[in-house]
Amino acid sequence: MKINSILLYNFGSYEGETLFDTRSTADGKNIVLIGGKNGAGKTTLFTAMRVCLYGYMSMGYKNANSHYNRAIIKLINNNAKIRRPANAHVEMQIGLSNGHEVDLYTLRREWTLGETLSEKFSVAKNEAVLAEDAVADFEKYLLTLIPPELFNLYFFDGEKIADFFLEEGSNARIKDAFLTLCGYDTFEIMRKNFKRIGSGKTNGTPDLDEYLAAKEALGAAQQTQQELTARLNQCIDEMDSCEADIVALEKAYHQSGGVSQEEWNQKLLTLKEEEKKRETYNALLRKWANEMIPFLMVRDQIAAIKRQIEKENSTQKYHNFREVLEKPDVRRLVKGDLSAIIKAAATQFSESGDVVLDLSLEQSALLLSHINQVLDFDVEKIAKSKRAIKRSLALTAKIRQELDSSSVSSVQEYMQKRAQMFETKSALLVQRIELERQLAENKEVLQQAETQLSRVQSRLEEELKQASITDISARAIIMLDKLQHSLYRRQIEKVEAFFRKEIKILMRKSRFIDDIHIDDEFNTHIYRNEEIQISRLLESLRTNTEAQLVSMFGSAAMQALHKKVGSSEISAMIRFFTDAKDETIVLPVEIDKTSLSNGEKQIFIMALYHSLVQLCNHEIPFIIDTPFARIDTEHRRNISTHFFCKLKGQVFILSTNEEINSAHVQIMRDHIAATYMLENTDNKRTTVVSNKYFEV
Numbered sequence: 001m002k003i004n005s006i007l008l009y010n011f012g013s014y015e016g017e018t019l020f021d022t023r024s025t026a027d028g029k030n031i032v033l034i035g036g037k038n039g040a041g042k043t044t045l046f047t048a049m050r051v052c053l054y055g056y057m058s059m060g061y062k063n064a065n066s067h068y069n070r071a072i073i074k075l076i077n078n079n080a081k082i083r084r085p086a087n088a089h090v091e092m093q094i095g096l097s098n099g100h101e102v103d104l105y106t107l108r109r110e111w112t113l114g115e116t117l118s119e120k121f122s123v124a125k126n127e128a129v130l131a132e133d134a135v136a137d138f139e140k141y142l143l144t145l146i147p148p149e150l151f152n153l154y155f156f157d158g159e160k161i162a163d164f165f166l167e168e169g170s171n172a173r174i175k176d177a178f179l180t181l182c183g184y185d186t187f188e189i190m191r192k193n194f195k196r197i198g199s200g201k202t203n204g205t206p207d208l209d210e211y212l213a214a215k216e217a218l219g220a221a222q223q224t225q226q227e228l229t230a231r232l233n234q235c236i237d238e239m240d241s242c243e244a245d246i247v248a249l250e251k252a253y254h255q256s257g258g259v260s261q262e263e264w265n266q267k268l269l270t271l272k273e274e275e276k277k278r279e280t281y282n283a284l285l286r287k288w289a290n291e292m293i294p295f296l297m298v299r300d301q302i303a304a305i306k307r308q309i310e311k312e313n314s315t316q317k318y319h320n321f322r323e324v325l326e327k328p329d330v331r332r333l334v335k336g337d338l339s340a341i342i343k344a345a346a347t348q349f350s351e352s353g354d355v356v357l358d359l360s361l362e363q364s365a366l367l368l369s370h371i372n373q374v375l376d377f378d379v380e381k382i383a384k385s386k387r388a389i390k391r392s393l394a395l396t397a398k399i400r401q402e403l404d405s406s407s408v409s410s411v412q413e414y415m416q417k418r419a420q421m422f423e424t425k426s427a428l429l430v431q432r433i434e435l436e437r438q439l440a441e442n443k444e445v446l447q448q449a450e451t452q453l454s455r456v457q458s459r460l461e462e463e464l465k466q467a468s469i470t471d472i473s474a475r476a477i478i479m480l481d482k483l484q485h486s487l488y489r490r491q492i493e494k495v496e497a498f499f500r501k502e503i504k505i506l507m508r509k510s511r512f513i514d515d516i517h518i519d520d521e522f523n524t525h526i527y528r529n530e531e532i533q534i535s536r537l538l539e540s541l542r543t544n545t546e547a548q549l550v551s552m553f554g555s556a557a558m559q560a561l562h563k564k565v566g567s568s569e570i571s572a573m574i575r576f577f578t579d580a581k582d583e584t585i586v587l588p589v590e591i592d593k594t595s596l597s598n599g600e601k602q603i604f605i606m607a608l609y610h611s612l613v614q615l616c617n618h619e620i621p622f623i624i625d626t627p628f629a630r631i632d633t634e635h636r637r638n639i640s641t642h643f644f645c646k647l648k649g650q651v652f653i654l655s656t657n658e659e660i661n662s663a664h665v666q667i668m669r670d671h672i673a674a675t676y677m678l679e680n681t682d683n684k685r686t687t688v689v690s691n692k693y694f695e696v
Contacts, residue, residue: 012044024673036678158629554590619649
């Protein structure tokens with residue numbers, strides 16, 4: 001299968017008609033590189049290709065339900081939706097070999113949005129329009145090329161591929177993809193036929209019905225688990241979308257000048273507080289202007305008055321002291337030279353001075369108090385008050401400007417919409433909690449079904465050893481299960497062998513992953529060979545049970561120990577290693593995948609992904625969005641060289657220049673068939689420039 005062209009009309013940000021011509025006649029040129037910044041329209045193109053080919057199935061739905069219709073309505077160009085009916089379509093031309101030559105098929109999926117949404121899918125083969133029955137047959141054929149189990153492998157989203165391989169139910173998804181890639185899904189058809197034959201026999205083995213019922217119960221539990229997981233993921237996506245709508249509503253409301261009543265009242269309150277603050281400062285300035293500033297202008301003269309008052313006070317103290325000394329009673333009491341005392345008093349006080357003011361003590365104290373207030377006054381307080389008034393006026397002007405540009409007229413409508421959105425979000429949260437509860441309950445049912453099937457199968461096998469040869473259908477089912485296991489294991493070993501080579505090529509870090517094992521339930525186990533001190537091993541053997549040792553080192557490490565010792569008994573292992581001469585032993589210790597960094601997880605996933613798709617013998621296009629996702633710069637060169645260039649068939653890469661840069665383009669240049677640049681400067685319409693990729 002090869003994609004020759006993609007045409008979008010009024011789809012997402014692609015207003016009007018946009019064509020991508022991806023034909024290439026040169027051998028080895030299989031990469032179509034499409035660049036664009038975030039929001040330019042890459043993911044929209046990715047979605048358009050999926051929807052054109054598979055309609056509602058591309059979004060995980062079983063029919064064209066209301067969820068699918070809402071998703072399509074969102075994808076129709078906004079400008080096109082202004083007028084009704086609005087029309088949009090996606091058209092792809094693909095080439096399919098019929099064994100002799102290549103037939104050209106033109107697939108067109110179009111939508112008309114009026115009161116409701118209608119969808120039409122048409123197919124033309126070599127320009128001849130197919131009839132309705134032929135179109136239905138062609139859709140079934142498309143599903144054999146890329147069944148729903150493989151959607152996430154060939155439509156590769158670098159941001160979401162980790163969920164496919166690591167999240168809950170990954171083993172079931174890997175198993176479905178494995179069976180489809182190998183063509184082993186036909187075993188289920190054979191099993192159903194054997195079941196029909198076996199259930200029709202009157203003398204069939206009684207345990208066969210129980211075995212088939214247990215098999216169906218397990219299948220039903222697995223199906224329920226997948227459906228609940230899909231519904232949970234959809235619920236989470238809708239919650240994220242609702243949250244984004246709330247943020248967008250709030251942003252649009254505030255950008256248009258809308259404020260809440262509380263914000264409006266707060267601004268008015270701030271204005272009043274600033275007015276009071278300015279009144280306080282102005283009152284202080286008036287007071288200082290009346291009481292201080294006139295005196296500050298004659299500060300030197302006031303200082304001179306202070307000195308004169310202090311001088312006159314000192315002289316008065318001297319005269320008062322002399323007057324007391326010259327009293328007869330005091331003179332009799334004073335023994336010694338009275339003149340010396342008077343001389344000392346004259347030195348301490350001013351003996352004489354001009355009396356200018358002649359103030360009383362009370363007047364002197366009051367005047368000195370006022371003089372000290374003037375002389376001690378900090379002039380900087382006037383400047384600070386003026387600056388505070390200036391700041392207050394600036395803040396007031398800013399708030400008044402905000403009030404002039406703000407509005408509370410639409411606050412009720414805004415609050416109503418916001419409340420509705422939060423109500424929707426709350427309902428989705430309740431739904432999410434319920435789905436998580438159902439998932440947990442079904443997980444227990446799934447485990448019980450697996451246990452029941454294993455028990456019934458063992459009993460049936462034992463009984464069939466003695467059963468009549470006529471019960472061939474029951475034996476055929478058991479044989480088919482064993483054959484499946486043998487074939488599965490052979491193909492799984494191919495995947496494991498390819499992974500061991502691939503991980504060493506993609507991961508530059510030495511000793512990242514040394515080995516991998518995919519068990520019968522398609523759970524992936526990865527190992528690193530670690531050197532363990534014998535002393536530490538002996539301590540662990542002496543202080544832990546078998547289950548604790550498995551939890552500590554992993555089952556693979558314990559199996560390696562059993563093989564080396566020749567026994568699974570802990571006591572035998574203790575004796576063996578007590579006598580060992582070596583100081584260390586190398587064991588394959590299982591790596592907890594959740595402990596890997598995001599970049600390491602992505603490298604692991606891409607190596608496993610590449611190993612799986614090697615099982616497919618058809619050339620099917622790969623459409624890769626966000627190619628490097630969490631891959632660090634150090635490993636991007638390896639991915640460009642050993643991943644993109646080694647994929648079979650066409651490879652569409654949708655990337656920003658921060659992912660695929662000029663250096664990576666140079667690495668892939670011999671494989672690039674076409675380049676396109678997506679530009680969306682006004683965040684409304686995507687324009688496409690061919691033969692261009694950023695600065696390259």
